[in-house]
Amino acid sequence: MTLEELNLNDYVTIVNVSGDLTIKRRLLDLGFIPGEEVKCVLVSPFHDPKAYLVHGNVIALRGVDAKNVEVVK
Amino acid sequence: MKRIDVALIGTPNVGKSTIYNTLTKNHEHTGNWSGKTVSVSTGECAYEDTLYTFYDLPGTYSLISKSKEEVVATDFILFHKFDVAVVVCDATSLEKGINLVLQTKEICKNVVVCINLVDEAKKKGICIDYKILEERLDSPVVLTSARENIGLKELLVAIKNSKGLNYLDIDYGVLNGSIRSISKEIKTNEFNSKWIAIKMLENNTYYLDKFRELGVIEGIEVPKLDVDVNLEVVLKFAKKTKEILKDIIIFKKANYDARERKIDHILTSKIWGIPIMLISLFVVFYLTIIGANYPSDWLFQFFSFLEGPITHVLEFIHLPSVFIDLLVNGVYKTLYWVVSVMMPPMLIFFPLFTFLEDLGVLPRIAFNMDKAFSKCRACGKQALTMCMGIGCNAVGVTGARIIDSKRERIIAILTNIFMPCNGKFPSLIAIITMFFVGLDHAWGSLLCALVLTGFIFLGIVFTFLVSFVLSKTILKGEPSSFTLELPPYRMPKIKDTIIYSVKNRAIFVLGRAVKVAIPAGVLIWVIANVKIGGISVLNHLVSILNPVGVILGLDGVIILALLLGFPANEIVIPIMLMGYLSTNTLVELDNLTVLKDLFVSHGWTIKTALCFIILFLYRFPCSTTLLTIHKETGSKFYTFLSVIIPLSIGVILCLIVDFIFP
Numbered sequence: 050m051t052l053e054e055l056n057l058n059d060y061v062t063i064v065n066v067s068g069d070l071t072i073k074r075r076l077l078d079l080g081f082i083p084g085e086e087v088k089c090v091l092v093s094p095f096h097d098p099k100a101y102l103v104h105g106n107v108i109a110l111r112g113v114d115a116k117n118v119e120v121v122k
Numbered sequence: 123m124k125r126i127d128v129a130l131i132g133t134p135n136v137g138k139s140t141i142y143n144t145l146t147k148n149h150e151h152t153g154n155w156s157g158k159t160v161s162v163s164t165g166e167c168a169y170e171d172t173l174y175t176f177y178d179l180p181g182t183y184s185l186i187s188k189s190k191e192e193v194v195a196t197d198f199i200l201f202h203k204f205d206v207a208v209v210v211c212d213a214t215s216l217e218k219g220i221n222l223v224l225q226t227k228e229i230c231k232n233v234v235v236c237i238n239l240v241d242e243a244k245k246k247g248i249c250i251d252y253k254i255l256e257e258r259l260d261s262p263v264v265l266t267s268a269r270e271n272i273g274l275k276e277l278l279v280a281i282k283n284s285k286g287l288n289y290l291d292i293d294y295g296v297l298n299g300s301i302r303s304i305s306k307e308i309k310t311n312e313f314n315s316k317w318i319a320i321k322m323l324e325n326n327t328y329y330l331d332k333f334r335e336l337g338v339i340e341g342i343e344v345p346k347l348d349v350d351v352n353l354e355v356v357l358k359f360a361k362k363t364k365e366i367l368k369d370i371i372i373f374k375k376a377n378y379d380a381r382e383r384k385i386d387h388i389l390t391s392k393i394w395g396i397p398i399m400l401i402s403l404f405v406v407f408y409l410t411i412i413g414a415n416y417p418s419d420w421l422f423q424f425f426s427f428l429e430g431p432i433t434h435v436l437e438f439i440h441l442p443s444v445f446i447d448l449l450v451n452g453v454y455k456t457l458y459w460v461v462s463v464m465m466p467p468m469l470i471f472f473p474l475f476t477f478l479e480d481l482g483v484l485p486r487i488a489f490n491m492d493k494a495f496s497k498c499r500a501c502g503k504q505a506l507t508m509c510m511g512i513g514c515n516a517v518g519v520t521g522a523r524i525i526d527s528k529r530e531r532i533i534a535i536l537t538n539i540f541m542p543c544n545g546k547f548p549s550l551i552a553i554i555t556m557f558f559v560g561l562d563h564a565w566g567s568l569l570c571a572l573v574l575t576g577f578i579f580l581g582i583v584f585t586f587l588v589s590f591v592l593s594k595t596i597l598k599g600e601p602s603s604f605t606l607e608l609p610p611y612r613m614p615k616i617k618d619t620i621i622y623s624v625k626n627r628a629i630f631v632l633g634r635a636v637k638v639a640i641p642a643g644v645l646i647w648v649i650a651n652v653k654i655g656g657i658s659v660l661n662h663l664v665s666i667l668n669p670v671g672v673i674l675g676l677d678g679v680i681i682l683a684l685l686l687g688f689p690a691n692e693i694v695i696p697i698m699l700m701g702y703l704s705t706n707t708l709v710e711l712d713n714l715t716v717l718k719d720l721f722v723s724h725g726w727t728i729k730t731a732l733c734f735i736i737l738f739l740y741r742f743p744c745s746t747t748l749l750t751i752h753k754e755t756g757s758k759f760y761t762f763l764s765v766i767i768p769l770s771i772g773v774i775l776c777l778i779v780d781f782i783f784p
Contacts, residue, residue, distance in 0.1 A: 073353075074186075074352065091390050091608070092390075094396055104217045106607055108606070109485075109489050109492070111603070114605065
């Protein structure tokens with residue numbers, strides 16, 4: 050599954066980060082790194098974007114971008 | 123005196139700017155946004171026998187990637203001469219910071235690690251074994267709490283005593299072989315050849331060009347590898363960070379961020395998120411309008427009282443009377459008019475707004491609103507530039523810097539004018555009260571606020587509409603990625619907030635307004651006082667403009683006032699009165715009943731009022747904003763667009779109104 054599909058308070062581990070170079074680098078920079086644990090901590094009123102706790106920071110991502118992060122429960 | 127040059131590096135939101143400000147007393151702003159410090163600022167600080175020069179680099183998540191801030195930071199560390207690099211980390215989320223420390227240690231030998239916000243970490247029950255951390259990092263570690271001014275002297279001492287000798291040597295696994303063979307051929311003493319080798323393997327054209335220019339990497343063959351080099355590098359740094367932090371952080375409270383998450387859930391909840399947001403903005407605007415009234419009056423009375431003495435002084439030095447009239451009734455009057463109506467709202471609005479910003483509320487607003495903007499292929503952060511626009515469009519335009527993608531930034535800049543700025547509010551309120559609500563209505567001010575809200579809402583509709591059309595036409599493109607850090611809520615330091623917002627926002631706007639008010643004052647005076655064929659230029663212009671006015675449901679005086687009000691929206695109605703009363707200087711009328719009678723006697727109806735409001739809202743940005751747009755976009759074309767888009771919408775709306783109510 051991908052990060053986009055997470056519901057509130059779901060806790061997962063990142064397996065892979067894909068996508069074009071710009072977004073991939075951005076995601077890696079922000080701490081979305083394979084092996085890292087992520088929790089979905091906030092969902093915005095219109096369901097998109099969602100915010101994730103990773104590396105001790107809360108980062109908001111749009112669904113289209115979050116799709117690039119493959120995760121397992 | 124010994125001199126030491128220090129580069130300050132850090133991820134966004136770690137209080138790097140606070141450290142810089144406290145040490146250099148320069149009062150650069152503490153920012154919640156990445157990219158707020160886009161360039162490098164410099165400040166000095168003397169302690170004991172040493173003079174420290176600090177270079178505040180833009181906040182950056184890494185030195186590996188390519189975004190604007192990262193390139194600025196990396197370039198500085200690589201190519202600028204300095205003695206010590208201080209990497210500022212956040213004690214409450216250490217991983218991010220340590221990762222940056224490691225990356226810095228790979229390109230810079232002498233690194234001091236400053237762990238900031240230790241008080242906050244303590245409150246959250248986070249314990250870190252700093253002794254072991256120091257050993258593992260092989261760099262001095264200093265604990266600070268810059269907001270409370272704790273640990274900064276120790277930081278200065280550590281900087282002075284720090285002697286880094288070696289680059290960090292990371293184990294790159296599968297890449298090791300290729301890195302070794304390339305770096306052997308690199309001719310440099312100045313840079314870490316291993317780092318250059320990695321850039322070559324990554325095929326990072328930007329740095330390849332730089333090093334080629336320096337003659338460091340000539341004639342070196344780069345093997346093609348079957349691995350994603352960038353990902354490998356990121357993974358290796360993440361692994362090393364984990365090793366370093368292993369077993370040295372203890373969370374004493376299991377749910378150390380529970381309170382924060384709770385506030386977040388309310389602020390972004392489906393039911394409460396948007397209403398809370400609107401209410402807090404409403405409170406800010408309400409306080410601004412109400413609070414600005416009295417100081418505006420005082421300033422106005424004070425400055426107009428000075429008219430007499432100034433005239434006397436000018437007479438005393440025997441200036442020709444025409445000249446005195448030009449200076450006093452033209453320049454001085456326009457100038458103080460603009461200042462006294464503009465300054466108080468700015469001094470109230472911007473500190474309040476900056477307070478919300480520093481508190482961490484604004485990123486949540488962007489988070490809540492992003493969906494709507496993404497539908498228009500724009501960026502959620504545009505919601506914030508819109509809010510700033512209500513304070514002042516020029517500030518809204520500058521604020522668009524927080525948007526990373528150029529395309530989306532320009533959309534935010536071009537549509538900012540659809541948010542009516544503070545300066546338009548008093549005039550709007552007067553017209554709405556006189557023509558839409560009625561003067562003696564029991565619920566007058568409430569109804570007036572509702573109508574005003576309606577017009578702001580219309581502005582929001584246009585913002586979305588124009589953003590959408592622009593991103594389908596001139597500024598075509600897919601929405602770029604939206605990544606936004608939601609920083610922890612932090613109580614801002616009130617003093618810093620006020621100093622920053624007054625210095626960087628209010629004074630900035632006022633300064634530009636004053637620059638334009640002076641020539642505008644001359645122009646208005648000349649138009650009102652120079653006579654051709656016994657009739658003033660003003661009246662000539664009014665009769666020339668009258669046909670245009672009639673088509674738009676207005677008259678020549680109104681059109682002229684809208685044109686001459688270019689330097690500041692606040693002087694549109696005074697110019698109109700000048701035209702109607704045939705005076706030769708700006709006029710104020712406090713009494714709305716008298717004002718309404720005057721307007722009605724010149725043929726005003728509800729339709730005139732409506733058309734005036736439309737054109738007043740959508741004509742062109744005021745000169746201050748226009749200058750700012752030109753500066754921010756660096757393009758005549760976009761500046762032109764910023765005029766033509768609102769103007770054509772305003773004209774079309776007026777024609778429609780005229781068509782419906784002939």
